[in-house]
Amino acid sequence: MLENKPVEKVDIMSYxxxxxxxxxxxxxxxxxxxETTETYVIHPDGYYAVFTTxxxxxxxxxxxxRSKLIVVRGTSNAQLKAQFVWPLxxxxxxxxxxEDYSYVVVGHPKHKHLSIMSRKPVLPETLLEEILGRCEEKGYDISKLVSQEHKATVQKGEIHSS
Incomplete structure (x- = not known):
C-alpha cells in the first residue's frame, strides 16, 4: 500500500x-x-486566486x-488550504x-476528497489507469470518482466517462 501524503515539492509558478x-x-x-476547469493565478499577497468554471x-x-488556495508554510508548497467561504x-x-506539470492528483489527509486534473481535457487511457491504481493503493475509494467529462473536447480513443 502506498502512503497518502503530499509530494516533496510544488513549484508555485509552474502550478x-x-x-x-x-x-x-x-x-x-x-x-x-x-466540464469543470480551475485557473490558478498567483495573487500579490502570496495565495492563488482560483477561478472555477x-x-x-x-x-x-x-x-x-471564485475561491482562494493558500499554501501551508513549511510544506514545500505541496499542502494547501482551499477557501470557498470565509473562514472555512x-x-x-x-x-x-x-514532472512536467501536465497532470496533478489532489487528495485529502482523511481520503475525503480526490481530484484528477490535467492541462488538457483528457488523459491517455493507460496513464489514467495507472493514476487510478496508485490512488486506490493510497486508500482512496475510486468507485466514488465522478467524471467531469469535457464533452466539447473529448477525443476518440481516450477515456472520457466513468
Missing amino acids: AGKWYSLYSIPTFMDKHWV YKLPAEEETKYV KVDYWVIELA
Whole structure:
C-alpha cells in the first residue's frame, strides 16, 4: 500500500494556470458539476486566486465561482488550504504531480476528497489507469470518482466517462 501524503515539492509558478478537472470524489459543493476547469493565478499577497468554471447537467450555461488556495508554510508548497467561504478552509494535498506539470492528483489527509486534473481535457487511457491504481493503493475509494467529462473536447480513443 502506498502512503497518502503530499509530494516533496510544488513549484508555485509552474502550478499556476488552467487545469481541467477530469475525475473527482465530489464535495457537497461540486457534486453535480461537469466540464469543470480551475485557473490558478498567483495573487500579490502570496495565495492563488482560483477561478472555477463549470456546467450543471442538461444546462449549456457556464457558471463560475471564485475561491482562494493558500499554501501551508513549511510544506514545500505541496499542502494547501482551499477557501470557498470565509473562514472555512479545506485541506488540499498535492499527492501526485507529473514532472512536467501536465497532470496533478489532489487528495485529502482523511481520503475525503480526490481530484484528477490535467492541462488538457483528457488523459491517455493507460496513464489514467495507472493514476487510478496508485490512488486506490493510497486508500482512496475510486468507485466514488465522478467524471467531469469535457464533452466539447473529448477525443476518440481516450477515456472520457466513468
